[in-house]
Amino acid sequence: MSKDSKGxxxxxxxxxxxxxxxxxxxxxxxxxxxxELYGQWVEEMGEGKARGRYLWTALTFLRPLxxxxxxxxxxxxxxxxxxxxDMIRNYxxxxxxxxxxxxxxxxxxxxxxxxxxxxxxxxxLFVQDERSFDKFVPAGDRIYRVYYQVDNNEGxxxxxxxxxxxxxxxxxxxxxxxxxxxxxxxxxKELFEVGxxxxxxxxxxxxxSTFFDFFPLSFTFGSSLKAxxxxxxxxxxxPMAQKYFGNExxxxxxxxxxxxxxxxxxxxxxxxKFHLQVNYILPMSATGLSAEQLQSWSTYSHNNYIKxxxxxxxxTLETQFRQYTQPYLKDxxxxxxxxxxxxxxxxxxxxxxxYDMAVRGNITYVNALTIIALFIxxxxxxxxxxxxxxxxxxxxxxxxxxxxxxxxxKQLMVQYISETVLLAFISMxxxxxxxxxxxxxxxRFAEKQISFDLFxxxxxxxxxxxxxxxxxxxxxxxxxxxxxxxxxVRVLKGNVVGETNLGKTPxxxxxxxxxxxxxxxxxxxxxxxxxxxxxxxxxxxLGFTKEQILFFPMRGDNMFNNYxxxxxxxxxxSTVSSVSIGYGFPGDMFGDGLMTAPVEGxxxxxxxxxxxxxxxxxxxxxxxxxxxxxxxxxxSTDKDAAYIIxxxxxxxxxxxxxxxxxxxxxxxxxxxxxxxxxxxxxxxVVKDFHFKSLYxxxxxxxxxxxxxxxxxxxxxxKTAHMATALPHxxxxxxxxxxxxxxxxxxxxxxxxxxxxxxxxxKSLLWIFTCITVFVACLGLFGLAAYAAERRKKxxxxxKVLGASVESLVLLLSKEFVKLVAVALLLATPLAWYxxxxxxxxxxxxIDLDWWIFALAGVLALLIALLTVSFQxxxxxxxxxxxxxxxx
Amino acid sequence: MxxxxxxxxxxxxxxxxxxxxxxxxxxxxxxxxxxxxxxxxVLSAVHVALYRLEExxxxxxxxxxxxxxxxxxxxxxxxxxxxxxxxxxxxxQVREDLWQLISKPIQPAVL
Numbered sequence: 001m002s003k004d005s006k007g008x009x010x011x012x013x014x015x016x017x018x019x020x021x022x023x024x025x026x027x028x029x030x031x032x033x034x035x036e037l038y039g040q041w042v043e044e045m046g047e048g049k050a051r052g053r054y055l056w057t058a059l060t061f062l063r064p065l066x067x068x069x070x071x072x073x074x075x076x077x078x079x080x081x082x083x084x085x086d087m088i089r090n091y092x093x094x095x096x097x098x099x100x101x102x103x104x105x106x107x108x109x110x111x112x113x114x115x116x117x118x119x120x121x122x123x124x125l126f127v128q129d130e131r132s133f134d135k136f137v138p139a140g141d142r143i144y145r146v147y148y149q150v151d152n153n154e155g156x157x158x159x160x161x162x163x164x165x166x167x168x169x170x171x172x173x174x175x176x177x178x179x180x181x182x183x184x185x186x187x188x189k190e191l192f193e194v195g196x197x198x199x200x201x202x203x204x205x206x207x208x209s210t211f212f213d214f215f216p217l218s219f220t221f222g223s224s225l226k227a228x229x230x231x232x233x234x235x236x237x238x239p240m241a242q243k244y245f246g247n248e249x250x251x252x253x254x255x256x257x258x259x260x261x262x263x264x265x266x267x268x269x270x271x272x273k274f275h276l277q278v279n280y281i282l283p284m285s286a287t288g289l290s291a292e293q294l295q296s297w298s299t300y301s302h303n304n305y306i307k308x309x310x311x312x313x314x315x316t317l318e319t320q321f322r323q324y325t326q327p328y329l330k331d332x333x334x335x336x337x338x339x340x341x342x343x344x345x346x347x348x349x350x351x352x353x354x355y356d357m358a359v360r361g362n363i364t365y366v367n368a369l370t371i372i373a374l375f376i377x378x379x380x381x382x383x384x385x386x387x388x389x390x391x392x393x394x395x396x397x398x399x400x401x402x403x404x405x406x407x408x409x410k411q412l413m414v415q416y417i418s419e420t421v422l423l424a425f426i427s428m429x430x431x432x433x434x435x436x437x438x439x440x441x442x443x444r445f446a447e448k449q450i451s452f453d454l455f456x457x458x459x460x461x462x463x464x465x466x467x468x469x470x471x472x473x474x475x476x477x478x479x480x481x482x483x484x485x486x487x488x489v490r491v492l493k494g495n496v497v498g499e500t501n502l503g504k505t506p507x508x509x510x511x512x513x514x515x516x517x518x519x520x521x522x523x524x525x526x527x528x529x530x531x532x533x534x535x536x537x538x539x540x541x542l543g544f545t546k547e548q549i550l551f552f553p554m555r556g557d558n559m560f561n562n563y564x565x566x567x568x569x570x571x572x573x574s575t576v577s578s579v580s581i582g583y584g585f586p587g588d589m590f591g592d593g594l595m596t597a598p599v600e601g602x603x604x605x606x607x608x609x610x611x612x613x614x615x616x617x618x619x620x621x622x623x624x625x626x627x628x629x630x631x632x633x634x635x636s637t638d639k640d641a642a643y644i645i646x647x648x649x650x651x652x653x654x655x656x657x658x659x660x661x662x663x664x665x666x667x668x669x670x671x672x673x674x675x676x677x678x679x680x681x682x683x684x685v686v687k688d689f690h691f692k693s694l695y696x697x698x699x700x701x702x703x704x705x706x707x708x709x710x711x712x713x714x715x716x717x718k719t720a721h722m723a724t725a726l727p728h729x730x731x732x733x734x735x736x737x738x739x740x741x742x743x744x745x746x747x748x749x750x751x752x753x754x755x756x757x758x759x760x761x762k763s764l765l766w767i768f769t770c771i772t773v774f775v776a777c778l779g780l781f782g783l784a785a786y787a788a789e790r791r792k793k794x795x796x797x798x799k800v801l802g803a804s805v806e807s808l809v810l811l812l813s814k815e816f817v818k819l820v821a822v823a824l825l826l827a828t829p830l831a832w833y834x835x836x837x838x839x840x841x842x843x844x845x846i847d848l849d850w851w852i853f854a855l856a857g858v859l860a861l862l863i864a865l866l867t868v869s870f871q872x873x874x875x876x877x878x879x880x881x882x883x884x885x886x887x
Numbered sequence: 888m889x890x891x892x893x894x895x896x897x898x899x900x901x902x903x904x905x906x907x908x909x910x911x912x913x914x915x916x917x918x919x920x921x922x923x924x925x926x927x928x929v930l931s932a933v934h935v936a937l938y939r940l941e942e943x944x945x946x947x948x949x950x951x952x953x954x955x956x957x958x959x960x961x962x963x964x965x966x967x968x969x970x971x972x973x974x975x976x977x978x979x980q981v982r983e984d985l986w987q988l989i990s991k992p993i994q995p996a997v998l
Contacts, residue, residue, distance in 0.1 A: 026934075029950075032960030033913035033930055040918070060931040 010038045011051060014058045021061055030061065087411075094398070095419040105391060105782060106423075109384055112778045113427035113471065114434065116380030119771055120467075121435040122442055123373035129450045130361045133273050133347035137215055139307065142178070143343040144314065146170075146304040147353065152334035152607055155697070160356035161185075162338060164294045164302040166325075167208075173324065176312040181210045182294075183276070183303040184287060185357045187589070188553070191740055192280075193256040194244040200743050201240065204280040205357075206287045214305055215274065222251040222266025231285040233265035240279045241267040259739070262286075272449045275346045275358040297328045303357070306340070314340055332594060332605045352841075364838075365761060372768050375519045379772060381475040382512040383779035384420065388479035389509055390786040399483055400491035412484035420476025421469060428468035445760065478508070510819055513783065516776040517823030517860060518830075523769040525831035525856040527762075529848065533839065534762045536846050537755045543689025544586060545622040546751055550715040550729060551585065552744035556737035563710055567614075569732045570715060575725035577718045580620040583709040584611035586691040587750035591709070595702055596667040597653050608649055608700040609691070610668075612709040618644075618686065620716045627659040628684030631705055639705050641680040643668075647688045649700035658685040672708050680704070690844075693754045697843040714747065773860075777867045780816060784868040788812060788875035796880035805876045812872035813865060820864040824857045831856075893945075893978065899924070900936040901975060904946055905967045912951070912962040913937065937965055945971035 018034075019027055034057060041050035099106045134140055146166050148159040167180030186204035212224035219227075220238055227235050234255060241250050241264070250264040262282070270277065284294075293299070308314065318340045329336040341349070351362040402412060432454060439452050454460050559566055563581050570579045584590050593610040596603055611617070615631045615638075626647060631638045643666050647658055655661040661682050670676045688698050717725045733742045788795075795808055832848060839845040893901065903919050904911040913933055920928050940946045951964040967975075 028960050029913065029963040030930075030934060032957035032962050033917075033934075035960070036914040036957050037917065037930060057930050060929045061934075063931060063935065 010035065010054045014055055018058055018061060034058065091415045091418065094415075095422055098395075098419070099423075102391065104785075105387055108778045108782050109387055109423060110427050110430070112380045112383045112775045113424060113475075114430045115771055115775050116377045117427055117431035117467070117471070118434040118438070119376045119768065120373045121431055122438060123369050125435070125439070125450050125452060126442065126446060126448070127366055127370055129273075129448055130348060130366050133359075133361070134275055134343050136271060136273055137343060140343045142308045142310065142312070143214060144306050144308065144340040145343065145346055146306065146338050147341055148300055149337040149339055150334050151337075158353050159300060160350065160353040160358070161300050161302055162304050163297050163300050164289075164304070165297055166302075166304045166338065167306065168295065169324070170306055170321065174317060174321065176309050176317050178307045178309045179210050179213065180307070181208050181214045181305040182284060183207045183211070183305070184284065184301060185303070185355075186282065189743065190258050191555070192244065193259075194253075197244050198741065199243070200741070201279050203278050203357075204282065205276065205278050206282045206284050208284050211281065214307060215276070217268040217271055217274070220267045220269050221249045222264070224266065224268070227265040228281065228283040230263065230265070231283055232262050233283060234262040235266045235268060235281040236264060237279045238267055238269045275360075277359050298331075300336075305343075333607045362757065369764070372523070372772070375523070376768070376772050376775060377471065379516045379519060379775050379779070381471060382516050383775065383782070384423075384475035385478050386509050386512050386779050387782040387786075388420070388476070389482055389506075390783060392479060392483045395483060396486050396491045399486045400488040403486075403488040404492065409484045413480040416480035416483050417473055417476040420479070421472030424468040424472030424475065428464055432464060445763070509783070513780065513816070513819045514823045514826065516779060517820050517864065518827040520769075520773045520776045521824055521827035521856055521860045522831045522834075523765070523772050524859055525827065525853060526835055527765045527769040528852050528856055529835040529839070529846070530758070530762050530765050532846050532852070533842065534755060534758045536844075537694050537758060537842075538752070540690070540694060540844060542586070542751075543623065543687055546586065546748040548717045549620070549747040550717060550725070550744050551588075551712065551747045551750075552742060553712050554581070554710070555740035559736040560710070562736065563707070566732065566736050569735065570713075570729065573725070573728040575718050575728060576715055578616050578620045578716045580614055580616040580714045581710050581712070582611065582613040582617055583711045584609070584613065584691070585712055585714055585747065586621070586689070587747060587754065588712060590691070591671065593668055593671070593702065598665060598667070599654060604653060606649065606652055606700055608645075608702045611691070611701055611703045612706040613703050614705060614710070617703070620714055621689075623689055624687040626685050626687050628662045628682070630684060638683065640678070642683045642704070643680050644684040644686055644703040645682055646686050646698075646701040646703075648698045649702060650685050652700050661685055666702070668702070668704075670706070670708075694844040695842055773863060777863060780864060780867045781871065784812070784816065784871040787815070788871045792875065792878070792883040795875055795878070796883035799880040800884070805873070808876035809869060809872045812875060813868045816864055816868045817861065820861055824860060828853050893974065896932070897936050897940060898978065900933060901940055901945055901967065901971060904937075904940075904965050905972070905975060909964060909966050911965045940971070941965070944968060945974060
């Protein structure tokens with residue numbers, strides 16, 4: 001009956017599976033039985049079927065088998081279960097003793113990890129907040145904003161606003177569009193009055209009645225239904241309503257905006273995660289724009305949102321819409337391309353948009369922060385790996401003893417990893433506390449309202465625990481591997497493991513240090529570049545004087561109508577040196593216009609910023625004329641037929657030398673009556689001055705006298721003593737517009753505001769660079785301490801033989817300096833690449849000079865040397881008797 | 888063990904072990920059950936039953952010699968213990984008592 005199964009061998013991989021599945025003592029018999037049956041099956045039903053049967057039978061062994069009573073071989077796993085809990089308790093005891101015994105090392109480890117984790121937590125909270133904008137909007141993935149990509153002689157730019165006719169077109173001609181929304185920014189500040197409470201408010205919008213269908217903000221008073229239906233209704237934000245009406249219900253009450261009455265229709269609670277942070281919302285009908293103007297193709301002023309039907313292919317719709325609109329979107333100098341931007345992208349991906357009123361973040365900075373957080377955590381983990389591996393020698397005996405009494409390698413690894421995990425947990429608890437403490441400062445800094453709900457958010461504790469666990473395992477794995485690999489015979493014989501390693505370079509430890517320092521150097525270089533660039537932005541000569549200039553908009557008809565008298569009244573005080581009234585002051589708002597220059601019979605078009613100025617603009621701002629003259633009151637033609645252009649405009653018109661432009665004719669369609677063409681000659685060329693931010697390239701500008709656009713007043717003061725000048729300005733103001741309070745600022749303030757994002761980046765980078773460098777130094781400090789300790793005897797002998805302290809310090813520091821040098825070499829190209837990319841955003845930027853890299857290198861070296869030398873000097877100064885006598 | 892309850896399959900395996908007289912091991916039992924009852928039994932089920940019986944003290948096992956068809960692997964040979972024998976006869980006794988109580992032979996039901 002028994003058949004020979006030779007030649008009918010079952011697939012070996014199934015046996016492998018069985019071997020993995022079954023305990024050793026059961027495997028042999030089961031496999032034997034199986035092979036025997038297999039032989040029979042092959043006889044009965046052929047090899048193919050037998051194989052299938054074999055596999056099936058093997059798979060049924062997945063079920064748990066009861067333990068065989070007597071095993072073939074006694075294994076020590078039978079005994080190791082015996083005192084499991086005693087063993088775990090012993091682990092904790094040893095872990096605790098180790099922490100206490102090596103206080104400084106434990107401190108370095110915990111400090112490093114805590115710093116790393118705290119930085120990580122804070123950054124994670126920030127990034128999470130940045131990424132959660134507009135996520136509250138239902139069906140937000142179907143909402144898109146239509147923006148413009150514009151190409152013209154100034155290059156490509158992106159504009160957040162598009163013509164108001166777009167939504168109408170989309171709604172009428174594209175079935176995929178469910179509904180549309182137009183939002184118009186109410187730029188500037190408006191005077192609001194309720195009873196005797198009055199103040200200027202900004203950040204207001206006009207919106208279609210679909211606004212609250214798109215963005216369902218929660219209402220504290222009133223209802224979002226029909227809130228924007230009446231032409232004189234207004235919806236206020238909670239803080240603004242509070243300001244004017246206190247805690248009472250303002251619905252139905254009247255509020256004056258710029259002396260016009262409006263009825264409060266509702267109050268909404270501001271949502272900090274909403275990209276439109278507004279104080280008040282007016283119905284679109286309150287703009288006073290005619291139906292004709294709302295169907296305009298040529299003015300791009302509205303933020304247009306569309307909601308698509310489910311399952312719509314956006315790309316196709318976008319292409320169709322572009323084809324549809326193409327014939328209408330032409331202009332002498334620019335081409336316009338409408339683009340659909342997902343709602344969820346608005347906050348982070350619109351950093352470069354013009355005329356965008358959304359609260360914007362910057363994805364580049366968010367990504368950079370994420371990377372920095374990971375860097376810091378990585379460095380902290382590396383510290384741990386380094387210190388623990390270096391220290392492993394001292395625990396070699398422990399490993400020897402544990403192995404001799406029967407510990408398996410797996411058990412040892414679990415023990416050492418859990419020690420690290422324990423440490424990581426301690427650090428996590430500490431850093432949770434620190435994050436909690438520092439969060440208010442972060443909120444103030446980032447102007448956010450991030451909360452750290454450790455106990456209210458059910459996701460938070462598991463995430464933190466998981467993070468701690470991951471960090472613990474990451475940091476502990478390698479040291480555990482090294483430690484558990486020691487051979488008990490060698491270790492216990494007193495043959496220190498290190499001796500076999502003495503000649504070898506500890507590659508891993510060294511490369512970790514190199515990585516740490518590369519990252520540090522990378523951050524140091526970035527910090528230097530950013531700081532230099534930001535300082536450059538603040539200190540660059542802008543081509544005009546912005547100091548001591550008081551700046552405010554005119555208010556009230558009386559002031560607008562009698563601006564000449566107003567100006568003369570202002571000039572009467574000895575504290576005022578000059579006054580200019582116009583529209584288009586540096587750092588403020590500007591209008592565009594198209595100039596036509598009939599050069600040699602050919603009409604040349606030039607898109608230029610229009611600065612509507614008076615005779616005193618140039619002296620007030622201290623601009624320099626490179627050719628020609630300023631507007632003069634003696635020349636009667638200056639008022640209606642003269643232009644001054646800047647150097648860039650002259651160049652773009654084709655005049656290499658500025659003086660060639662003098663006397664050339666320019667044509668301009670006036671703003672008020674586009675049919676009316678103003679023909680004039682260029683009477684002067686002004687030196688380029690930076691009226692916009694340094695992000696932008698110098699744009700061509702045309703300066704002309706155009707009283708219809710006069711709006712803003714700049715008062716140049718003689719002294720910096722506000723005490724005498726301000727009452728005078730206030731008094732003159734009250735004479736003309738007693739109904740309106742004056743609201744002024746200083747021109748240089750608006751320039752400080754311009755680079756706020758960069759200022760913040762500067763401080764952030766500065767902080768994180770310090771943290772990174774500090775954590776990296778902790779690791780280096782530990783390693784140096786370890787090296788000094790290990791070579792104590794060597795140093796003793798060297799000293800006895802007459803080595804000088806300097807040579808010993810050199811000996812001990814040399815190695816680390818080499819590592820830092822390698823790190824420097826690695827980090828420099830990376831840093832150059834990253835920073836070069838960042839600088840590309842600025843039209844005016846610093847050069848990446850060699851001194852930046854040299855400075856970073858010297859700094860890194862100095863810091864490393866300082867850290868190391870503390871230990872090496874201590875070691876070198878030690879009395880050799882102390883280290884040698886115990887032998 | 889006080890609970891002398893045996894599952895139907897366990898009883899079948901125990902009986903097979905008993906009649907094989909010391910030659911019982913996983914593959915042989917599987918084969919035997921198949922030949923006698925026509926029931927296709929999975930090897931692992933037999934193993935589970937055997938180990939459980941051993942746990943209950945109804946069978947004892949020893950590792951036996953290797954044979955060529957097993958590729959030189961040893962087998963675990965099961966023998967029934969006295970306690971196992973007692974349990975078997977107890978079960979049999981109970982069944983026979985019950986049979987006695989059925990006075991009439993069973994007749995097929997008439998439709």
